[in-house]
Amino acid sequence: xxxxxxxxxxxxxxxxxxxxxxxxxxxxxxxxxxxxxxxxxxxxxxxxxxxxxxxxxxxxxxxxxxxxxxxxxxxxxxxxxxxxxxxxxxxxxxxxxxxxxxxxxxxxxxxxxxxxxxxxxxxxxxxxxxxxxxxxxxxxxxxxxxxxxxxxxxxxxxxxxxxxxxxxxxxxxxxxxxxxxxxxxxxxxxxxxxxxxxxxxxxxxxxxxxxxxxxxxxxxxxxxxxxxxxxxxxxxxxxxxxxxxxxxxxxxxxx
Amino acid sequence: xxxxxxxxxxxxxxxxxxxxxxxxxxxxxxxxxxxxxxxxxxxxxxxxxxxxxxxxxxxxxxxxxxxxxxxxxxxxxxxxxxxxxxxxxxxxxxxxxxxxxxxxxxxxxxxxxxxxxxxxxxxxxxxxxxxxxxxxxxxxxxxxxxxxxxxxxxxxxxxxxxxxxxxxxxxxxxxxxxxxxxxxxxxxxxxxxxxxxxxxxxxxxxxxxxxxxxxxxxxxxxxxxxxxxxxxxxxxxxxxxxxxxxxxxxxxxxxxxxxxxxxxxxxxxxxxxxxxxxxxxxxxxxxxxxxxxxxxxxxxxxxxxxxxxxxxxxxxxxxxxxxxxxxxxxxxxxxxxxxxxxxxxxxxxxxxxxxxxxxxxxxxxxxxxxxxxxxxxxxxxxxxxxxxxxxxxxxxxxxxxxxxxxxxxxxxxxxxxxxxxxxxxxxxxxxxxxxxxxxxxxxxxxxxxxxxxxxxxxxxxxxxxxxxxxxxxxxxxxxxxxxxxxxxxxxxxxxxxxxxxxxxxxxxxxxxxxxxxxxxxxxxxxxxxxxx
Numbered sequence: 001x002x003x004x005x006x007x008x009x010x011x012x013x014x015x016x017x018x019x020x021x022x023x024x025x026x027x028x029x030x031x032x033x034x035x036x037x038x039x040x041x042x043x044x045x046x047x048x049x050x051x052x053x054x055x056x057x058x059x060x061x062x063x064x065x066x067x068x069x070x071x072x073x074x075x076x077x078x079x080x081x082x083x084x085x086x087x088x089x090x091x092x093x094x095x096x097x098x099x100x101x102x103x104x105x106x107x108x109x110x111x112x113x114x115x116x117x118x119x120x121x122x123x124x125x126x127x128x129x130x131x132x133x134x135x136x137x138x139x140x141x142x143x144x145x146x147x148x149x150x151x152x153x154x155x156x157x158x159x160x161x162x163x164x165x166x167x168x169x170x171x172x173x174x175x176x177x178x179x180x181x182x183x184x185x186x187x188x189x190x191x192x193x194x195x196x197x198x199x200x201x202x203x204x205x206x207x208x209x210x211x212x213x214x215x216x217x218x219x220x221x222x223x224x225x226x227x228x229x230x231x232x233x234x235x236x237x238x239x240x241x242x243x244x245x246x247x248x249x250x251x252x253x254x255x
Numbered sequence: 256x257x258x259x260x261x262x263x264x265x266x267x268x269x270x271x272x273x274x275x276x277x278x279x280x281x282x283x284x285x286x287x288x289x290x291x292x293x294x295x296x297x298x299x300x301x302x303x304x305x306x307x308x309x310x311x312x313x314x315x316x317x318x319x320x321x322x323x324x325x326x327x328x329x330x331x332x333x334x335x336x337x338x339x340x341x342x343x344x345x346x347x348x349x350x351x352x353x354x355x356x357x358x359x360x361x362x363x364x365x366x367x368x369x370x371x372x373x374x375x376x377x378x379x380x381x382x383x384x385x386x387x388x389x390x391x392x393x394x395x396x397x398x399x400x401x402x403x404x405x406x407x408x409x410x411x412x413x414x415x416x417x418x419x420x421x422x423x424x425x426x427x428x429x430x431x432x433x434x435x436x437x438x439x440x441x442x443x444x445x446x447x448x449x450x451x452x453x454x455x456x457x458x459x460x461x462x463x464x465x466x467x468x469x470x471x472x473x474x475x476x477x478x479x480x481x482x483x484x485x486x487x488x489x490x491x492x493x494x495x496x497x498x499x500x501x502x503x504x505x506x507x508x509x510x511x512x513x514x515x516x517x518x519x520x521x522x523x524x525x526x527x528x529x530x531x532x533x534x535x536x537x538x539x540x541x542x543x544x545x546x547x548x549x550x551x552x553x554x555x556x557x558x559x560x561x562x563x564x565x566x567x568x569x570x571x572x573x574x575x576x577x578x579x580x581x582x583x584x585x586x587x588x589x590x591x592x593x594x595x596x597x598x599x600x601x602x603x604x605x606x607x608x609x610x611x612x613x614x615x616x617x618x619x620x621x622x623x624x625x626x627x628x629x630x631x632x633x634x635x636x637x638x639x640x641x642x643x644x645x646x647x648x649x650x651x652x653x654x655x656x657x658x659x660x661x662x663x664x665x666x667x668x669x670x671x672x673x674x675x676x677x678x679x680x681x682x683x684x685x686x687x688x689x690x691x692x693x694x695x696x697x698x699x700x701x702x703x704x705x706x707x708x709x710x711x712x713x714x715x716x717x718x719x720x721x722x723x724x725x726x727x728x729x730x731x732x733x734x735x736x737x738x739x740x741x742x743x744x745x746x747x748x749x750x751x752x753x754x755x756x757x758x759x760x761x762x763x764x765x766x767x768x769x770x771x772x773x774x775x776x777x778x779x780x781x782x783x784x785x786x787x
Contacts, residue, residue, distance in 0.1 A: 069782040069783055072781065072782050073782060114781075115300075116300070116754075116777075116778065116781065118752060118754070158754075158775075158778065159752045159754065159775075160752065163751060163752050165754070165774070165775045165778065216782070218775055218778065220774045220775065222724070222725065222774060226724055229724055230723065230724050230758060230767065230770045230771065230772050231770075231771050231772065232772045232773070232774050233313055233314045233315075233771065233772065233773045233774075233776075235315075235773070235774070235775040235776055235778050235779055236315065236779060236780065237778050237779065237780065237781040237782050238779075238780040238781060238782035238783035238784075239782065239783070240782050
């Protein structure tokens with residue numbers, strides 16, 4: 001928790017403080033306008049708070065496993081995942097409320113020596129489609145609520161290489177959460193309007209994920225090289241619940 | 256950019272997996288136990304028993320909790336049940352102690368049929384031949400055996416497994432300076448008007464008799480060396496319940512110890528209704544094996560005396576010893592009743608052999624009139640190689656296992672009646688040889704890799720083989736048919752990760768095509784089980 005608060009302080013105080021003298025809607029000086037030839041496009045302001053439609057972010061996510069079966073699979077308290085997300089502000093309701101869509105990919109890997117003294121590796125790939133409603137409190141700060149649904153797969157392997165047992169199962173999940181979006185002013189990276197303005201965007205989001213319980217039947221490739229191997233029965237190691245609170249932090253660029 | 260780096264660093268630290276997830280426990284699994292038509296594994300780490308029915312198409316085991324730190328798991332004699340002895344947990348400031356337990360599991364019901372909380376953390380389990388009684392003892396006088404700082408290594412527990420009350424009787428036995436090293440049980444018989452089973456607890460220089468049906472009675476301690484100047488270790492015990500005598504052969508003594516039982520009037524409720532007397536029978540030099548034959552006044556004890564190359568016939572009534580030259584250094588005796596090539600009369604006879612002595616001679620003795628016939632009752636036969644073991648088989652057959660490295664036969668089948676010796680050749684050393692003594696008698700072995708060989712010992716001795724996918728570690732033919740109407744052969748396969756690896760075949764028609772394997776079955780329901 002201390003770490004999270006620390007991260008938020010960095011986001012809110014160091015990177016995104018509104019300390020800009022120029023505003024996007026400030027009229028240009030008449031003298032300067034007259035001096036510019038008509039054929040030459042006026043140079044846009046270098047920094048502004050103009051809204052961005054898209055954002056591309058890297059994200060990390062941590063979660064807290066509440067059930068024993070899930071803890072056996074992903075660890076007792078948390079798991080670390082990383083991924084990418086692309087967000088799009090679909091509808092501007094005028095004023096300060098925006099409906100956004102986002103598509104995200106999250107990859108999670110947990111590797112440990114389990115209580116059976118076996119090397120255990122669990123990895124998850126999830127693709128989520130999210131819908132968020134955001135309200136701009138300040139130009140740099142917008143709380144939002146988000147629901148998402150997605151699917152992917154989880155793979156589990158136990159044991160050392162060559163002797164290991166493994167399985168991969170489909171998963172689907174839904175989540176609901178709320179968070180804060182913070183942004184910097186947009187900075188135009190070129191001298192004409194054809195160049196986009198870029199802003200640094202960060203999100204801190206907490207919520208709850210509910211998904212299908214993952215049930216694994218581990219198989220081995222012990223006899224994989226034999227042409228006619230003796231049938232090996234799969235081993236059901238049981239199922240693990242996917243219901244847990246999460247904390248998601250993203251940072252990226254808006255354009 | 257620098258701030259972003261710091262941010263991800265912080266996030267990365269926040270997302271580090273908890274160090275508790277990487278903690279691990281050392282894990283051990285007790286040796287497989289073959290029940291009548293299923294097998295059981297006991298996981299010491301999780302305190303769980305895995306019962307696997309070979310007839311189950313999925314080969315999925317049933318998992319039963321058995322208590323913390325199981326030490327031993329054996330089949331209950333005379334029943335299709337599993338006995339598991341656990342050490343329990345001594346507890347700590349934060350965890351409650353768990354008593355040691357003896358758990359009786361019935362695979363038919365898939366549940367623990369009985370569980371007995373034990374007052375001591377015993378580590379040795381012996382049971383009577385009928386499976387009615389179990390006696391639990393400490394394996395040594397060191398504190399490591401019990402896990403307790405202070406305990407009495409001569410304390411033992413008598414457990415009744417037949418459901419009669421009381422199920423437990425805990426008692427220390429008198430010590431003459433030693434601790435129990437073994438327990439032998441008498442056949443169940445009517446003794447002084449009451450059905451009983453006696454237990455003889457062996458210790459260096461003495462034995463202790465317990466009346467298990469009256470476990471509250473005082474034990475009877477019988478010193479074998481009254482002056483204490485000699486050290487003798489009981490090695491073999493025979494019960495003549497008709498003659499009310501217990502015979503003890505002991506390493507370090509040239510005599511047999513004869514413990515006679517006689518009825519007496521108990522002085523109080525804790526006294527026995529019988530008393531014992533000890534006598535010694537001289538049996539030549541360093542007896543190595545003994546067997547009883549005959550009945551009534553003609554009951555005799557045959558003793559091998561390898562040092563003197565003799566078979567000694569003892570008359571317990573008179574104490575007379577009749578040495579018969581065996582002509583070879585024989586140290587094992589296998590008694591049987593049957594005809595001989597010279598006589599079709601069914602008589603008491605014996606096969607004598609030198610196991611581990613390097614002798615290549617097999618001696619047959621006609622015991623009926625051996626005291627008068629002497630050397631005329633002895634016949635010698637030469638063997639292709641020295642013997643390392645003898646296994647009696649049904650139908651008056653015996654399997655001799657030959658010492659490896661002498662070339663030629665690996666085994667020989669001896670027809671005790673015909674006195675014929677059929678050698679069985681082998682192209683190399685066999686690993687993990689299993690002899691199925693019950694019909695159909697079969698010899699199973701592996702070549703140390705993935706090849707299993709077998710032959711019918713009562714048939715034409717033609718070997719057959721089945722090739723499997725991985726290295727075979729052990730071969731276990733089950734005694735009874737499973738639910739699918741087949742009797743199964745269970746092969747333990749090489750399993751470096753200790754996750755459970757079995758291959759199951761039809762024991763009567765072993766064939767690769769009908770084989771199925773289960774690998775990793777000890778991981779079954781791992782996610783849903785309680786923490787070990």
